[in-house]
Amino acid sequence: MPDRVSADTLAVWGGEHESLVQGATQVPIVYSAAYGYPDVETWLDVALGRRPGHIYSRNTNPTVHAFEEKVRVLEGAEAATSFASGMAAVSNTLFTLLSPGDRIVSVKDTYGGTNKIFVEFLPRFHVRVELCDTTDHAQIEAAIAQGCRVVYLESPTNPTLKIMDIARLAAAGHAAGAIVVADNTFATPINQNPLKLGADLVIHSATKFLGGHGDALGGVVCGGPQLVRQIYHYREITGAMLDPMAAYLLIRGMKTLHLRVRRQNENALKIARWLQEHSAVAAVFYPGLETHTHHDVARRQMRGFGGVLSFMLRGGFETVKRVLPRLRFAHRAANLGAVETIAGTPATTSHVECTAEERDAMGIPEGLVRYSAGIEDADDLIADLAQALSVA
Numbered sequence: 223m224p225d226r227v228s229a230d231t232l233a234v235w236g237g238e239h240e241s242l243v244q245g246a247t248q249v250p251i252v253y254s255a256a257y258g259y260p261d262v263e264t265w266l267d268v269a270l271g272r273r274p275g276h277i278y279s280r281n282t283n284p285t286v287h288a289f290e291e292k293v294r295v296l297e298g299a300e301a302a303t304s305f306a307s308g309m310a311a312v313s314n315t316l317f318t319l320l321s322p323g324d325r326i327v328s329v330k331d332t333y334g335g336t337n338k339i340f341v342e343f344l345p346r347f348h349v350r351v352e353l354c355d356t357t358d359h360a361q362i363e364a365a366i367a368q369g370c371r372v373v374y375l376e377s378p379t380n381p382t383l384k385i386m387d388i389a390r391l392a393a394a395g396h397a398a399g400a401i402v403v404a405d406n407t408f409a410t411p412i413n414q415n416p417l418k419l420g421a422d423l424v425i426h427s428a429t430k431f432l433g434g435h436g437d438a439l440g441g442v443v444c445g446g447p448q449l450v451r452q453i454y455h456y457r458e459i460t461g462a463m464l465d466p467m468a469a470y471l472l473i474r475g476m477k478t479l480h481l482r483v484r485r486q487n488e489n490a491l492k493i494a495r496w497l498q499e500h501s502a503v504a505a506v507f508y509p510g511l512e513t514h515t516h517h518d519v520a521r522r523q524m525r526g527f528g529g530v531l532s533f534m535l536r537g538g539f540e541t542v543k544r545v546l547p548r549l550r551f552a553h554r555a556a557n558l559g560a561v562e563t564i565a566g567t568p569a570t571t572s573h574v575e576c577t578a579e580e581r582d583a584m585g586i587p588e589g590l591v592r593y594s595a596g597i598e599d600a601d602d603l604i605a606d607l608a609q610a611l612s613v614a
């Protein structure tokens with residue numbers, strides 16, 4: 223499709239064309255482990271990539287391919303490959319790019335599972351991991367300048383909504399000869415395109431906003447053809463491919479991505495502003511607030527500030543335990559980015575894999591509430607929060 227087609231149109235039409243068969247207006251769910259050919263020559267041509275087609279669904283699958291294409295065009299990437307979950311995308315990418323003796327620079331409060339890869343698994347393979355303070359860009363630049371194979375960014379971060387200057391840190395990474403990876407799960411391609419800001423690879427947990435309905439897990443990596451090809455190869459051999467049914471649900475969810483995300487941007491900003499004025503609330507973290515430390519960077523690199531915010535209650539974790547059960551319009555669950563509002567604590571959601579000490583070292587307070595605004599009416603959500611906070 224031509225470049226000038228807007229994201230709104232790409233969310234609806236992008237990536238589907240070549241997968242529609244026999245006049246179907248929707249991408250079919252292809253459940254076939256393997257693909258048959260009438261003669262060995264054609265089969266061999268497909269196997270060698272000389273002719274389009276599929277061989278075996280651990281490698282490629284038509285439904286999965288349509289999903290990859292939809293994300294690819296929305297991120298403005300040349301190539302994309304998908305995974306069984308966001309963590310499969312993160313881990314497969316890191317294990318493709320890193321070898322023993324390599325060094326990776328990232329930050330302390332990436333997604334909890336990503337942090338586990340950094341502190342538990344990569345060191346076993348003799349990869350040196352340097353985790354910097356997320357907001358200290360000078361420290362991150364200094365760590366990058368010492369030399370590294372990968373710079374791993376995430377912005378906004380989960381769950382404290384810190385902002386990393388992607389263009390600035392990508393430039394530092396490239397000056398050091400590193401590959402720059404950015405987790406764009408919280409922003410979505412509607413609000414932010416890390417590849418346009420200089421990143422080499424962009425990762426999504428499709429489980430969150432891309433799918434948007436809390437009913438399918440998936441992950442995806444987009445970027446240049448060479449890097450994506452290597453990551454695809456690691457995944458086709460190690461086997462963390464996306465299931466065709468999940469791919470179908472994610473495609474269906476993505477058709478409304480632009481509508482959902484814009485509504486969630488609006489709801490989250492309105493709720494963040496309201497919480498800021500509430501006497502029971504000690505602090506609100508949302509990049510759309512003028513009071514956010516890196517609001518200027520967020521304004522520069524994002525078109526909207528996303529559907530997730532977090533806040534701290536006076537009275538800490540004990541108050542959180544009394545307030546959360548009172549919410550009528552929020553699932554208390556370990557997910558985000560769905561059409562329903564979801565609220566939780568880091569200890570039960572993003573950083574459930576970590577100990578209290580590890581969360582503390584990452585700068586994640588126990589008394590924090592992560593709030594993923596859904597597409598409900600903002601005033602209903604605010605009224606719900608008001609009655610819940612009345613016991614705080």
Ligand SMILES: *Cc1c(COP(=O)(O)O)cnc(C)c1O
Nearest residue numbers: 307308309333380407427429440
């Ligand atoms: C949820 C999440 C992941 C992991 O995705 P899964 O689909 O749960 O494996 C990675 N990064 C971020 C920012 C996330 O929120």
